[in-house]
Amino acid sequence: xxxxxxxxxxxxxxxxxxxxxxxxxxxxxxxxxxxxxxxxxxxxxxxxxxxxxxxxxxxxxxxxxxxxxxxxxxxxxxxxxxxxxxx
Numbered sequence: 001x002x003x004x005x006x007x008x009x010x011x012x013x014x015x016x017x018x019x020x021x022x023x024x025x026x027x028x029x030x031x032x033x034x035x036x037x038x039x040x041x042x043x044x045x046x047x048x049x050x051x052x053x054x055x056x057x058x059x060x061x062x063x064x065x066x067x068x069x070x071x072x073x074x075x076x077x078x079x080x081x082x083x084x085x086x087x
Contacts, residue, residue, distance in 0.1 A: 001037075001078075003033050003034065003037060006033060006036065006037055006040075006077065007033050009077055010023075010033075010036065010077060013067065013073065013076055013077065013083070013085055014067055014085060015067075015073070017032075023036065025070050025073050025074075026067075026068055026069050026070030026071075026072075026073055027070065028070050036077075039074075040074055040077060040078055043070075043071065043074040044074070044078060047071060047074065047075060048071070051071055051072065051074075051075035052075075054075045054076075054079050054081070054083075055075050055078045055079050057079070057080060057081055059081070062081070062082055062083070062084050063079075063081075063083060063084065064083075064084040064085070064086050065083055065084070065085060065086070066085075066086055066087055067085055067086075067087055068087060
């Protein structure tokens with residue numbers, strides 16, 4: 001996924017940069033889109049099985065994820081399928 005695609009998907013999920021390019025993702029502060037991409041690569045290996053199914057496309061239907069949980073945000077951004085965001 002390119003940074004442009006990541007930025008577009010993140011904005012669709014309601015993630016926008018605050019002053020200085022800082023983003024608050026479930027209580028974790030990340031600065032810049034490149035750092036977000038690096039963090040997503042690190043988190044991908046640690047996702048629980050239910051979120052890994054969403055990322056791999058093995059989940060049937062449209063999952064509903066929370067913007068307040070950083071692992072659910074990571075799964076939603078890594079997924080190629082549509083995601084429904086609550087809260």
